[in-house]
Amino acid sequence: MISASALKALREIVGRENYLDSEADKLLYSYDGTPMLRQKPDAVVIPRSADVVSKILRLANDEGFAVVPRGSGSGLSGGSVPVPNSVVLLFPPMNKILSIDEVNLTAKVEAGVITARLQSEVEKRGLFYPPDPGSANISTVGGNVAENAGGLRGLKYGVTKNYVLALDVILPSGEPIALGSESVKDVQGLNLRDIFIGSEGALGIFTTITLRLLPKPEHSVVMMMPFDSIATVGEFVAETMLARITPAMLEFLDRNTIRAVEDYAKLGLPTNVAALVLVELDGYKSVVEAEAQKIAAIARKLGASSIASAETLDDATRLKLARKSAFSALARLKPTTILEDASVPRSKLPEMLLKLEEFAKQESVLVGNFGHLGDGNLHPTCLINERDSDEVRRSERFFERAFETAVKFGGAITGEHGTGLAKKKYLEMATGKTQVDLMRKFKQILDPNNVLNPSKMFDIESLFRSKCERKIARPT
Amino acid sequence: MISASALKALREIVGRENYLDSEADKLLYSYDGTPMLRQKPDAVVIPRSADVVSKILRLANDEGFAVVPRGSGSGLSGGSVPVPNSVVLLFPPMNKILSIDEVNLTAKVEAGVITARLQSEVEKRGLFYPPDPGSANISTVGGNVAENAGGLRGLKYGVTKNYVLALDVILPSGEPIALGSESVKDVQGLNLRDIFIGSEGALGIFTTITLRLLPKPEHSVVMMMPFDSIATVGEFVAETMLARITPAMLEFLDRNTIRAVEDYAKLGLPTNVAALVLVELDGYKSVVEAEAQKIAAIARKLGASSIASAETLDDATRLKLARKSAFSALARLKPTTILEDASVPRSKLPEMLLKLEEFAKQESVLVGNFGHLGDGNLHPTCLINERDSDEVRRSERFFERAFETAVKFGGAITGEHGTGLAKKKYLEMATGKTQVDLMRKFKQILDPNNVLNPSKMFDIESLFRSKCERKIARPT
Numbered sequence: 001m002i003s004a005s006a007l008k009a010l011r012e013i014v015g016r017e018n019y020l021d022s023e024a025d026k027l028l029y030s031y032d033g034t035p036m037l038r039q040k041p042d043a044v045v046i047p048r049s050a051d052v053v054s055k056i057l058r059l060a061n062d063e064g065f066a067v068v069p070r071g072s073g074s075g076l077s078g079g080s081v082p083v084p085n086s087v088v089l090l091f092p093p094m095n096k097i098l099s100i101d102e103v104n105l106t107a108k109v110e111a112g113v114i115t116a117r118l119q120s121e122v123e124k125r126g127l128f129y130p131p132d133p134g135s136a137n138i139s140t141v142g143g144n145v146a147e148n149a150g151g152l153r154g155l156k157y158g159v160t161k162n163y164v165l166a167l168d169v170i171l172p173s174g175e176p177i178a179l180g181s182e183s184v185k186d187v188q189g190l191n192l193r194d195i196f197i198g199s200e201g202a203l204g205i206f207t208t209i210t211l212r213l214l215p216k217p218e219h220s221v222v223m224m225m226p227f228d229s230i231a232t233v234g235e236f237v238a239e240t241m242l243a244r245i246t247p248a249m250l251e252f253l254d255r256n257t258i259r260a261v262e263d264y265a266k267l268g269l270p271t272n273v274a275a276l277v278l279v280e281l282d283g284y285k286s287v288v289e290a291e292a293q294k295i296a297a298i299a300r301k302l303g304a305s306s307i308a309s310a311e312t313l314d315d316a317t318r319l320k321l322a323r324k325s326a327f328s329a330l331a332r333l334k335p336t337t338i339l340e341d342a343s344v345p346r347s348k349l350p351e352m353l354l355k356l357e358e359f360a361k362q363e364s365v366l367v368g369n370f371g372h373l374g375d376g377n378l379h380p381t382c383l384i385n386e387r388d389s390d391e392v393r394r395s396e397r398f399f400e401r402a403f404e405t406a407v408k409f410g411g412a413i414t415g416e417h418g419t420g421l422a423k424k425k426y427l428e429m430a431t432g433k434t435q436v437d438l439m440r441k442f443k444q445i446l447d448p449n450n451v452l453n454p455s456k457m458f459d460i461e462s463l464f465r466s467k468c469e470r471k472i473a474r475p476t
Numbered sequence: 477m478i479s480a481s482a483l484k485a486l487r488e489i490v491g492r493e494n495y496l497d498s499e500a501d502k503l504l505y506s507y508d509g510t511p512m513l514r515q516k517p518d519a520v521v522i523p524r525s526a527d528v529v530s531k532i533l534r535l536a537n538d539e540g541f542a543v544v545p546r547g548s549g550s551g552l553s554g555g556s557v558p559v560p561n562s563v564v565l566l567f568p569p570m571n572k573i574l575s576i577d578e579v580n581l582t583a584k585v586e587a588g589v590i591t592a593r594l595q596s597e598v599e600k601r602g603l604f605y606p607p608d609p610g611s612a613n614i615s616t617v618g619g620n621v622a623e624n625a626g627g628l629r630g631l632k633y634g635v636t637k638n639y640v641l642a643l644d645v646i647l648p649s650g651e652p653i654a655l656g657s658e659s660v661k662d663v664q665g666l667n668l669r670d671i672f673i674g675s676e677g678a679l680g681i682f683t684t685i686t687l688r689l690l691p692k693p694e695h696s697v698v699m700m701m702p703f704d705s706i707a708t709v710g711e712f713v714a715e716t717m718l719a720r721i722t723p724a725m726l727e728f729l730d731r732n733t734i735r736a737v738e739d740y741a742k743l744g745l746p747t748n749v750a751a752l753v754l755v756e757l758d759g760y761k762s763v764v765e766a767e768a769q770k771i772a773a774i775a776r777k778l779g780a781s782s783i784a785s786a787e788t789l790d791d792a793t794r795l796k797l798a799r800k801s802a803f804s805a806l807a808r809l810k811p812t813t814i815l816e817d818a819s820v821p822r823s824k825l826p827e828m829l830l831k832l833e834e835f836a837k838q839e840s841v842l843v844g845n846f847g848h849l850g851d852g853n854l855h856p857t858c859l860i861n862e863r864d865s866d867e868v869r870r871s872e873r874f875f876e877r878a879f880e881t882a883v884k885f886g887g888a889i890t891g892e893h894g895t896g897l898a899k900k901k902y903l904e905m906a907t908g909k910t911q912v913d914l915m916r917k918f919k920q921i922l923d924p925n926n927v928l929n930p931s932k933m934f935d936i937e938s939l940f941r942s943k944c945e946r947k948i949a950r951p952t
Contacts, residue, residue: 103714103823126720148663159661161670162638177910183819184851185635185891187624187674188899188906189933190915194637194670198663215720238579244602244691287760343659347579375660415661423664430664434653439666441921445914457665 002042002085006063010043010087013055018046029088032073032080034422035336036386041068041082046090050168050176050207056089058174060451068453069201071112071143074135076339077420079147079200083455091142097121098208105213106165106182111142111206128216130157133416142206148198150416155374156246159416161197166210169196172447182210195442200418201453203446217282220248221292222316225304226273232302233275234350237373239298241346245291249280250374251323257330257368261322264329269322277373278323326370327381334366334383340399342406343377343415352409356380359401363394377415404429419457427458478518478561482539486519486563489531494522505564508549508556510898511812512862517544517558522566526644526652526683532565534650536927544929545677547588547619550611552815553896555623555676559931567618573597574684581689582641582658587618587682604692606633609892618682624674626892631850632724635892637673642686645672648923658686671918676894677929679922693758696724697768698792701780702749708778709751710826713849715774717822721767725756726850727799730829733806733844737798740805745798753849754799802846803857810842810859816875818882819853819891828885832856835877839870853891880905895933903934
């Protein structure tokens with residue numbers, strides 16, 4: 001429990017109207033998008049300025065409580081789940097788009113801006129912010145930067161990190177720093193900026209973010225095609241790459257997922273196929289049309305029976321609905337949905353998918369697979385009942401084997417969701433102890449009292465230090 | 477001086493045939509591409525494997541000498557200039573291209589591979605490695621990663637960092653680690669990989685590097701056009717951006733540079749104009765041709781008297797020669813050529829260029845300006861005689877004012893050359909003390925004895941610790 005005096009000081013910093021501590025509020029902010037993780041905070045506050053964030057962190061260092069920054073809470077690794085003795089900071093109210101510069105192709109925003117709102121604002125000006133996490137309609141840019149969010153356009157356009165130019169950050173000590181610059185080219189000193197991107201709220205809190213934009217593609221086409229085997233899907237990806245085509249989106253759904261989606265959304269999908277592949281091509285109209293023909297030819301050659309194609313926004317949205325509703329559709333099958341995101345090199349995808357099917361059978365858990373074929377980022381989704389402890393154990397074994405295989409194939413235990421609480425126990429297996437120790441030391445340099453989003457990604461024993469010890473260690 | 481016993485142990489580690497210590501060798505490796513920086517090493521060695529690099533670094537920690545990794549020595553910030561009591565490690569002999577994967581679009585190379593060789597090898601397969609530093613014909617991939625090298629294609633394709641997937645690194649302690657993965661999507665733990673990119677040889681030594689590749693553009697056009705004023709050049713850049721065109725190359729030469737080039741290469745350039753702008757467009761033929769027409773229309777509207785255009789490789793190379801020979805041409809005018817690379821947001825370029833002309837006049841130094849219009853990365857080049865101490869002082873004042881202005885405009889003191897020895901004294905002005913202190917702490921965590929390329933970017937007082945103190949501090 002945080003002391004009453006500390007909470008009183010906190011309330012004075014943020015103002016009564018920005019201070020929430022009813023049981024309902026604590027319950028509401030006790031979890032995020034990650035299943036089976038819950039912890040009530042001692043209080044929830046809305047910081048209205050960088051200066052307030054600073055003051056809160058100074059107080060946290062003085063009083064020895066933890067601070068957990070939160071965007072929209074859509075994260076899938078527990079990054080914004082509170083820890084014991086913590087205060088949650090809500091950023092959605094800090095949601096100004098400060099500038100959109102059409103010559104420098106940059107946008108400067110507050111951390112709480114919703115990603116989809118930024119996308120539509122820049123698109124009105126003929127510009128384009130490519131990162132497109134599945135949560136874009138609700139997630140914040142700050143949360144996206146904290147998790148280095150990926151999404152559907154990774155293959156052609158990369159991830160959030162590739163679009164962050166500058167960050168205004170409040171360090172765990174409460175000190176503000178400005179990382180990066182508005183120049184696309186900036187190599188002064190060590191690249192501190194990029195270690196803050198994807199730091200899952202543990203190294204600093206972002207207040208404003210300057211992003212790089214692109215011109216909006218002139219045209220796009222979405223195509224959907226069924227394949228009879230996972231191996232053929234692999235061949236399709238390989239032949240697309242060998243044809244030197246880089247789709248903006250290259251997604252798939254496996255049989256279990258297709259059936260769940262069809263059952264849920266009634267889209268008239270073929271339920272007797274091994275996989276459905278979705279392709280989006282964007283760019284200049286003439287190029288997109290030529291590439292669409294090549295893609296169709298490759299698919300037909302590999303036996304795709306029917307190829308749906310959409311050029312209008314409405315038709316495209318309808319086709320994408322199959323992929324977009326995958327998670328919700330699967331979620332209906334069982335009380336608990338565990339969505340993971342191991343990634344492997346593109347060429348290892350078919351092998352990885354067959355392994356996942358094998359592991360699911362052996363552990364007798366219901367698994368649906370879908371995800372980003374183009375960048376090798378899979379979303380094996382385990383459907384269980386968290387009250388069935390044996391099923392929970394079997395699902396854990398399934399994921400453990402899945403992660404080990406991903407690493408063995410030269411991939412990663414997480415491609416875009418982050419490590420957080422959900423995957424911290426696998427981190428050392430994936431990166432080795434030396435790297436996790438290095439990460440711990442970097443965290444300790446920035447946050448000696450371990451007040452900022454502690455115990456995410458990895459544990460630090462100083463977390464268990466008493467408040468007075470913390471005071472001794474306070475940076476001067 | 478490194479002790480005779482330490483040098484003997486070093487010779488045994490690398491083998492006599494890989495150990496150089498003649499006065500000629502020491503002189504040959506006492507400098508790099510940066511003017512006015514010279515320091516003889518105690519020895520120069522060729523490590524033939526990662527294991528040998530490991531052993532050398534362990535010895536350096538035991539014996540308390542410094543290790544300076546060196547690619548081709550083409551760096552322009554002194555990154556590979558030896559320090560007192562140092563051994564230079566030469567990487568060009570580690571030059572195997574280990575694999576080129578046409579489905580995953582990756583290349584795995586040893587650190588000593590020459591960048592242009594990698595480019596031509598992947599282009600033979602219809603692939604493309606975009607980073608294109610001016611030194612590409614001689615610089616190594618390892619050196620490019622160490623400096624996060626930029627180049628001519630930054631606007632459209634970004635810099636070296638955007639293409640590094642995985643790094644095999646030997647830490648200063650001698651311990652090997654593997655950073656990143658072959659997956660394009662990888663967010664496990666903190667992003668350690670990217671702080672090693674651009675770390676100027678001070679955090680670790682790269683042995684193998686896995687790079688991301690793109691499909692090779694189908695077609696390209698190079699255009700050259702003169703403008704009567706710097707302000708018009710700014711309008712040209714702005715209108716190009718507003719037309720949503722992203723050239724692969726957008727370069728310029730100012731009057732002084734044009735005259736030097738014409739005098740040197742006799743290309744028939746117009747010497748009575750304020751600036752020459754070079755544009756390269758690449759992509760699908762139909763798109764490139766349409767964009768070329770738009771660019772020409774914008775240029776004509778802004779008064780460009782003549783527009784040269786080249787579609788064949790030979791013609792394009794001829795046009796590019798004006799830009800490529802800028803440095804050599806300017807270098808002929810005076811004994812000493814100081815090439816810098818401040819960067820500013822694109823829209824600030826004209827203002828910045830006028831400032832540079834003003835500073836050059838006020839400090840009465842001869843300055844030629846050229847560089848990367850598209851990404852705001854300028855190369856003010858000061859031509860002096862280093863034996864004229866007053867002229868040296870005036871050139872220093874010129875650059876100091878240039879860097880302060882770049883930072884004031886939201887830019888950086890270095891866009892692509894790095895901080896090294898040449899710009900370390902400006903680093904704190906550019907990033908603030910808090911950031912430099914953080915950089916120091918990160919360096920100290922990785923290199924407590926400060927043996928690896930010490931005193932580059934910033935100084936660390938432990939550098940001046942005695943050998944025995946170093947031994948005490950040795951990591952266990």
